[in-house]
Every structure is written in structure tokens, then in C-alpha cells.
Amino acid sequence: MASNQKKVTPQQKSYQHLQQKHEIKRPILKNCIKAFFVGGIICVVGQAITYFYIYFFNFTEQSAGNPTVATMVFLSMLLTGFGVYDRIGQFAGAGSAVPVTGFGNAVISACIEHRTEGFVLGVGGNIFKLAGSVILFGVFSAFVVALIKTLLTMWGVI
Amino acid sequence: MRKIRSFTVMVCLVLLTSCSQNQTAKNSQLALIKTTNPSPVITDKSVKRNHVEAIKKDVSSFPQIYDVAVIKGKKGTLISYKVKHLYRFRMKQIEKDITKMLEKKYPKENFTVSSDYKIFLETVRLDEKIKSGKISKKKAEKRLQELIKMTEDIK
Numbered sequence: 001m002a003s004n005q006k007k008v009t010p011q012q013k014s015y016q017h018l019q020q021k022h023e024i025k026r027p028i029l030k031n032c033i034k035a036f037f038v039g040g041i042i043c044v045v046g047q048a049i050t051y052f053y054i055y056f057f058n059f060t061e062q063s064a065g066n067p068t069v070a071t072m073v074f075l076s077m078l079l080t081g082f083g084v085y086d087r088i089g090q091f092a093g094a095g096s097a098v099p100v101t102g103f104g105n106a107v108i109s110a111c112i113e114h115r116t117e118g119f120v121l122g123v124g125g126n127i128f129k130l131a132g133s134v135i136l137f138g139v140f141s142a143f144v145v146a147l148i149k150t151l152l153t154m155w156g157v158i
Numbered sequence: 159m160r161k162i163r164s165f166t167v168m169v170c171l172v173l174l175t176s177c178s179q180n181q182t183a184k185n186s187q188l189a190l191i192k193t194t195n196p197s198p199v200i201t202d203k204s205v206k207r208n209h210v211e212a213i214k215k216d217v218s219s220f221p222q223i224y225d226v227a228v229i230k231g232k233k234g235t236l237i238s239y240k241v242k243h244l245y246r247f248r249m250k251q252i253e254k255d256i257t258k259m260l261e262k263k264y265p266k267e268n269f270t271v272s273s274d275y276k277i278f279l280e281t282v283r284l285d286e287k288i289k290s291g292k293i294s295k296k297k298a299e300k301r302l303q304e305l306i307k308m309t310e311d312i313k
Contacts (some may be wrong), residue, residue, distance in 0.1 A: 065264070
């Protein structure tokens with residue numbers, strides 16, 4: 001970084017200053033508010049689906065989580081396929097990527113991108129290109145948490 | 159785009175009107191959303207109502223919970239309640255405290271305690287069925303045993 005700065009000519013430096021002056025600032029606060037509300041709306045939909053499973057099926061509060069996650073991922077996959085989730089993602093940013101629906105979006109968008117390379121090497125080989133890291137670190141962190149809980153239970157702490 | 163907008167408005171209108179129509183809705187229909195405070199249910203004829211109401215009052219005295227439902231049967235008593243949002247991280251501890259208090263105060267009885275929404279909802283539904291006469295005492299007792307089994311499976 002320091003060597004790069006030395007190479008900059010006075011003309012380039014003045015241009016950089018000028019560029020910084022006219023650069024449009026990122027609306028961080030606005031983006032955060034958008035992400036907060038859209039993420040919140042997605043969670044409200046998830047809560048409504050949980051209540052739906054509790055109310056109409058024989059699911060308890062604990063077991064209703066599994067079908068809810070499956071439904072939310074399925075819905076986000078459909079919306080990604082129809083091109084709606086991309087628009088939501090452009091508007092809300094992290095608000096649409098952080099909830100579990102972002103996982104479905106990551107799977108299907110990689111599928112669509114590599115569809116032209118064929119079903120086996122294209123779709124099959126790249127389907128978890130983006131979501132693979134989520135699965136890997138999710139499984140690993142679950143293993144670490146389970147290990148800690150097992151040890152604490154063995155020692156009689158909890 | 160215009161079609162989507164008009165469709166969204168229509169769906170909203172349908173939902174709003176359908177929500178405002180049935181004013182005398184059953185308690186169980188809104189049991190998950192609002193406070194229903196159901197009256198205690200007794201499926202065993204030999205038990206006095208005052209006794210079950212006393213149990214409900216004792217459980218309701220915990221400040222962390224609201225909306226207590228009690229069903230007293232021949233083999234045991236099922237108690238379900240909702241936990242206030244700020245205390246939901248301590249649900250296990252609250253459950254332990256309530257069970258401990260009940261076992262200390264009523265040592266001869268068998269209690270099953272749950273904070274699960276499903277158990278609460280089913281308790282309210284059973285109360286409504288008994289009140290409307292749709293279910294006999296025998297069937298209610300059988301349903302209570304099913305609920306107790308369901309509660310124990312969760313734990």
C-alpha cells in the first residue's frame with residue numbers, strides 16, 4: 001500500500017482529491033433501516049407460518065421450527081426463480097440475505113447462473129457454490145456448541 | 159404492475175373484512191395472539207372447583223407468566239401458561255420453579271407443567287369443547303392424557 005502511494009504523481013493525487021469530493025456517499029443509515037424493516041417483515045412471515053403449523057397441524061412450538069424453515073426456504077427459492085427475490089435483495093441488502101430465505105436464494109441463483117453448463121457439471125457441481133460455506137460453518141459451529149454442552153453437562157455445570 | 163397492485167389491494171380488503179366480520183370469535187381462534195385467561199377445566203367429578211382455582215391462582219402469582227390454563231383429571235393435572243417476552247430466555251428455570259412450588263404445596267398430586275403454545279391452545283380448545291357439550295367427560299379425560307403425553311415427549 002505504501003509503495004503504491006509513492007508512485008502516485010501530483011496530477012493523480014489532485015484527481016483523487018477531486019474524485020473524493022464528487023463521490024456519492026453510501027447511505028449507510030438508510031440501508032440499515034431498509035434491511036431492518038425488510039428483515040423484520042420476513043421474520044413476521046416466518047412467525048405467521050409457525051403459528052399456522054401450530055394451529056392447523058399437530059406441531060408443538062419446538063417442532064414447528066423445522067417445517068417453517070423448509071417453507072421459508074422453498075418460498076424464497078420460488079421467488080428467486082421468478083426474479084422477485086433479486087429485486088428484494090437489491091432494495092434490502094443484508095435484510096434479505098441474513099434470514100434463512102437468503103440460503104434458498106444463494107442455492108437457486110447459483111443454479112440459474114450455471115444452467116448453461118449442463119445439469120451434472122453445471123447445476124450439480126455449482127449448486128452449493130455460495131451456500132456451501134453456510135452449510136460447512138453451520139455444521140462445524142453446531143458440532144462445537146454440542147461439544148461444549150456435552151462437556152458442561154458431564155461436569156455438572158448445567 | 160397495475161394488475162399486481164390492484165390484486166394486493168383486493169387481498170388486503172378481503173383479509174380486513176374477513177377479520178372484522180366474526181366479532182364473537184371463539185377464544186381458541188385468538189389464543190396464540192391475545193390473552194384469553196381460560197377458566198380451569200375439571201374432568202374428574204370428585205374434585206372440587208375451589209381446589210383447582212386455588213392451583214390456578216398459585217401459578218398465576220408468578221410475575222414472569224400470564225394466561226394460565228389448568229386441566230384437572232383423574233391421573234394428573236396439566237398446567238400450561240404463556241411466558242412474558244422478556245423472560246423467555248429463562249423458560250426452563252421458570253418451569254422448574256413452578257413445578258417445585260406445586261409439588262411442595264400439593265405433595266399428593268401429579269403435575270405436568272408446560273409453556274408450549276400448542277399445549278396451551280389445545281387446553282383452551284378442550285375447555286371450549288367441554289363447555290359447549292361437544293365432548294363427554296370420558297373423552298375429555300382421554301384427551302387430557304394425550305396432552306400430558308405430548309408434553310412429556312417435548313421435554
